[in-house]
Amino acid sequence: MSKARRIVLLVTLSITLFIATLDAISIPTSIPSAGEALNASFQISWAASSFFIASTAFLLVYARLAEIFGRKSLLLFSISVLAIGDLMCGFSTSTGMLFFSRGLSGMGAGGINALVLIMVGDLTSTMKDSRRRKCQACLETLVVMGNGLGPVIAGAVAERASWRWSFWLLVPMTVVSGVVIAVLMPGVRIDGDWKVKMLGIDYVGTITSIGAMLLILIPVSYGGVFHAWSSATVIAMLVSAGILGSLFILSQWRISAYPVMPTRIMRKIPVQIILSHNLVMGILYFINVFLIPVYFQSILGLSPFKSGCLVLPMVLAFSIGASTAGVIIEKIGRTKPVILIGYALWSIGASGKIPFVYCFTQLPKEHEVTLSAPILLIIFSQLIEGVGIGFTFQPAFLALLAVTRPEDKAIVTGLRNFFRTIGGAVGLITANCIINNILAHKLDPALFERLRNVGGVVRKIADLTDIEREAIRMARHGAFKVVFSLATPMMFLCFVSFLFIHERRPEEEAVEKAKVFNDTDTAWTQSAAPSIFHSENSSDDESDTTDLEAQIESGDRDTAMATLERTETMHQLERSVSMQQQI
Known part of the structure; x- marks a missing residue:
């Protein structure tokens, strides 16, 4: 392969991963607009959760499918699915169609995330170590850019055009990337019987784990709002989730020949601690990315673009923190001190948001643009929290690799991604459940019934007085106070539990x-x-x-x-x- 062709492919693969990241992160600032348009503000968090659940489900089997059908073919399939899913999201006329389309997009994004890193490794395998590290650094930079620019771009598009264009905008870029990869990427002959290889996929483990997760999240999202917690529907789903969860554990222990969560790895206490921390990281990180723009728009009245800009400091600090953590680890040869500092900074940054949420229920008009005290407080808190996130995400992965065997690297990588992504889905659904149930508790029953009938969209309630409108806003404000107050104790528990992990000097x-x-x-x-x-x-x-x-x-x-x-x-x-x- 010529040098020019390799460079074009590396750039295209990097842009493809950037698009997948942008797709996952771009929706937060357009969620309120989409929820209002589809009368689904109460359930709109499923637009993000369906993406993460589908991405996680297929992430577990993509590596195995790549051995059967080839990496190029599977990547092109994933790109096509992502483009079709985004196209359908833009044309959605109901919540069911939107959630299904986001799940389709998640299915494609999961394949892109799993395969691009592998294919970049293949293309750079003959390069010198220094040039290979530069390629990896460029890839990571584009991922960070996707995280940072996603909310800003989507906010600007939702404000100037429509929330639908937040999805349509990505389709042409996705198609161009797919065409370049189809033309320039050489195919590789796949040896072996594909039927035998298909038997190596842990179907039982994948189906039971995702089924149990869905049967927990669905009643949690509707409980207390559309169905009573004591209703037969909620109880039946939770009992079924328990049965599927038990079957999943049994399959990993006795049934599956190639389990997605081998018991020989999961029985180690350090592995259990670090994976549980990845679950917590996913919960808190995606609550930050998705709910802070919603809070800025629904409580403080900021525009989608401005709310996206206020998330940017955390993402940029995340990038700086990750780079700094890498330099420190290379110097001292240890990850534990860096991770503990990260947990401490994350806790401090999360604590800084608490006085902001409790003290400022609205921003005067002149404070929407100028760097006033409340805006500076939230920016400063986001910066500290972002550095803490950068000090924990990748170093925690390195700590996980250090307590497992080298030959288990692929499995461990998949488990880390699984727990963090599922954490995102669990965090968003649980936070939405807390907000909706607090609304149901604080509002007058008649007013809440009117709000529920229009899917939580306040402006669609006829004859709503200013007093009732303010009561709804303050009830939501109280709910957000509870959600944002959870981060500090959860990070503190991570800090304390990580002290018990021994790291060799x-x-x-x-x-x-x-x-x-x-x-x-x-x-x-x-x-x-x-x-x-x-x-x-x-x-x-x-x-x-x-x-x-x-x-x-x-x-x-x-x-x-x-x-x-x-x-x-x-x-x-x-x-x-x-x-x-x-x-």
């Missing part, structure tokens, strides 16, 4: 390297004398020795021990056959 790693080297040297010294297999296996022994020395040098202890065990097994086999020949 660099000097301990050096001692471990020396121990492995000494054990290896002893094993080689005590190995059998040349046997009848020596001439046939000498090249394999030399290869194993070279690999083991490289692994010891790099500090890859687990892989080094596995290589050593393989070497010792071969020597034992040689001695056994030699003794049989002598007999």
Whole structure:
């Protein structure tokens, strides 16, 4: 492949990932407008949750499907599904159509997120380490840009044109990326029987896990508003979720040959702690990204564009924090101090939003544009919180890799993404449930019934007095106070629980390297004398020795021990056959 062709493909793949990120993050500032247009302000959080659930569901199987149908074919399929889903979102005339279309988009975005990183790794595999790192840095920069620009672009489009154009705008870019990849990306021949490979997918685990999650989230989103918590519908769904959850655990323990959550990994306490932290990160991060613009618009009366701009400081600080955390980890060789600092900063930033939410129920007109005290407070809090997020997201992943085996890297990566994305869906649905139930509790029953009949869209209630309008706004304000107050204690629990995870210091790693080297040297010294297999296996022994020395040098202890065990097994086999020949 020529250098120019490789560069074009790398840029196109990066832009494709940027589009998928933009698609996931662009909807928050257009949610209020879409909810009003479709009479669905009470249920509009499902527009985001359906995207995340579908993305997570297919993320678990995309890697396996890529081995069956090829990465290029599967990526083109994912791009097509994303474009069709976005097109349908723009034409949605009901909440059901919007939620289904967002799920379709999530299905495509899940494939793009899973495959682009793999394909970029393939294209850069022959490059020098420095150039490969630059490519990865550019990729990460585009992802951050997608996170930052998404709410701003969608807000501007929703304000100047329509919320529908927030989805339609992405379709042409998606199509162009797909055409370039189809023309320039070389295909790879797939060997093996595809039927046999299809049997390697954990269908039972995937279906039961997503089914249980849906049967929990659906009654949670409707409970207390459209159905009583004690109703047969809510109870039946929650009981069914418990049954499916039990089946999922059983399938991972006994049934599935290739489980999505292997019990040998999940039984480790550090793995359980770090994955639970990823769940919390997903909950709090997506509540920030999605609900803060809603709060700015519905409570403070800001425009979609301005509310999107006020999310930008957190995302930019996230990028700066992630880069700084990477430099610190490279210097000290440890992740635990960085993660603890990140949790502390995240807690402080989240705490800074509490006085803003409690003290400022509305902004005077002159404060909408100028940097007044309330606006400066929220920006400063967002900056601190963003740095804390940057200090935790990727370092927590590195900490997870450190407590698992190298050969489990692919599984661990999928689990991290699964927990964080599901956290986003759970957080948004739960937050929406809290807001709606507080509204039901605080408002006069007759007024709440009128609000429910129009899907929570205040301006569509006929003959609404100024006093009733203000009562609805203040009830929502009280609900947001509860939601935004949850972040600080949750981050504090993450901080405390992470203290119990032991991380080996660099000097301990050096001692471990020396121990492995000494054990290896002893094993080689005590190995059998040349046997009848020596001439046939000498090249394999030399290869194993070279690999083991490289692994010891790099500090890859687990892989080094596995290589050593393989070497010792071969020597034992040689001695056994030699003794049989002598007999």
